[in-house]
Amino acid sequence: MAASNRLLDLLGVELPIIQAPMAGATTPQMAVAVSNAGGLGSLPSALYSEAELRAALETVRNGTSKPINVNFFSHENPPEDTARQAAWRRALAPYYVEAGLDPDAPLAAGGRAPFNAAFASVVEDLRPEVVSFHFGLPAPELVDRVKRTGAKVLSSATTVAEALWLEARGVDAVIAMGVEAGGHRGNFLTPNSLVGDMSTQVGTLSLVPRIADSVSVPVIAAGGIADRRGVLAAFALGAEAVQVGTAYLLTPEASVSAVYRQALASAEEATAVTNLFTGRPARGIVNRLMAELGPLSDLPPAFPTAGGAIAPLRKAAEAAGRGDFSPLWAGQAFRLARPMSSAELTRSLAGVA
């Protein structure tokens, strides 16, 4: 029932606990605390510029001598689609009017940065021991640049087909991401724009053993795990480590807004997968926007461009103490999480004192 040494050796860590990268909520201090506790701390880069990532990664490097993980999104930015953006703004216009905002005011771009040559240079310079990707993998030449640094490469699979695709392209381990997981779904072969395809996404309990039966690389379980019981269950299913995100939102090292913290503390079994905030399906606590326009909809323009038009609504609502338009990313196990430090949580998940 204990995690095999195979994955611990691969990652160079003592404990089979990976703190999930959560762009916006994970801080360098969180990653440092997790790695120093013996787990694998992860730094998300999707909301960073190259310079910001470099600074954050230097902070992590200075905080720990243990292995660290840097996570990148590997989508391609879509072509400009003015018609869909206009339709999206029309759909949101009543909310703008209600908030006293101009529905036609120019917008800042709402983006998430994909892995690119500039980020690859940061990896080459600062040499994180592990690099994980979300939404498949970047172009082969970029993956090769990462591998030549000696970094171990991980990526998420939401189906057996995705796990086989990743294994064939040389990942060192597969993160089996069940539908319970918070934040963006990692799916990249299953279409993400259709309600029907999202409805077939599988829970961790079924997904982990299927993927463990299908690939020869180690499997990391993600989704629905927030305490030691979930970790033991994941090992029983064939996982060699777990990736836990939501539980770390309750640590003092998390960067979480007041409305987000309040939602995490008060809501009851009410998360859903929505594409309204970015254009890609992601799980969060149900709020007004999700209840009224979704949770899944054909309206939002392609990832990551849907967020620009949400941002002013979010800002106005949060100023009034409401999370009506905030992406309150959380996994289905969020009510199992208990407030404690990132180091304590890492050890608690691993079952060590």
Place this chain on the structure above:
Amino acid sequence: MAASNRLLDLLGVELPIIQAPMAGATTPQMAVAVSNAGGLGSLPSALYSEAELRAALETVRNGTSKPINVNFFSHENPPEDTARQAAWRRALAPYYVEAGLDPDAPLAAGGRAPFNAAFASVVEDLRPEVVSFHFGLPAPELVDRVKRTGAKVLSSATTVAEALWLEARGVDAVIAMGVEAGGHRGNFLTPNSLVGDMSTQVGTLSLVPRIADSVSVPVIAAGGIADRRGVLAAFALGAEAVQVGTAYLLTPEASVSAVYRQALASAEEATAVTNLFTGRPARGIVNRLMAELGPLSDLPPAFPTAGGAIAPLRKAAEAAGRGDFSPLWAGQAFRLARPMSSAELTRSLAGVA
């Protein structure tokens, strides 16, 4: 990690394995084989008349001296809604035309029988050791009639609120039914008619520990479990037994049509929760009707009346070897199931030779 004796003592069985009642697919022979192997065989009654249930239960009684479970749906039949039925028939009319059927031909009622006084008499006469309900519980006086026979009472919960509701009304154990489970969702406090509410249903991995933390009666895990690994995971989460359905569809004791058997053997990670076949959400393998009209839709009339208009389409398609309109109920773990006898499967799930 072993199941506590508490639930085994309560149910009077040797193995912590409950074969799920699957109306249409479970035979008396399956229930007999499971109970004789040391698990708890379950006879579903939703598609039986009183006389049919009595005959089936007598067959089970004659086949085993071990404890048996009889399962009932506890919905109330809805009032006639001719406008919604007409709209539903209009939506299905193109399929009727394509199949060479008359869209206006009179229909047989498509029903599922709820627990009632006649079924209570069967329980009083044949005294199953366990009675389980789905969709909450029937009226208190009917529950009392069951309890006075000495039967232990189980029911399914899909949320903590439902588990607390059931415990307050005296159930002996709660079945924590994760979203992975095949067939009808057991939800009864969460509305079942809205797409959004269904999207918040929780996976077994998160649900079992939450319910185990919230009630003092034993918890049975259901959903996503098809082999020994899932059983061990359920125990780690706090369950004292598991209820497994889909894996029993591959046993020789199952009554499964040719198209159904073919879908179970060939499909890949493609189940979804749909309300098209009966009017209530239920998980099955995605087929043409689900892909084209759903999987969830506001069109079907209230449970259980949606099925009448589907029946002629199903019959015609199955005659042509296609499951386009058949409810192919299956849980998300269906690809983990391996063909074997019901007795072997029961022992294999329990980890005994």
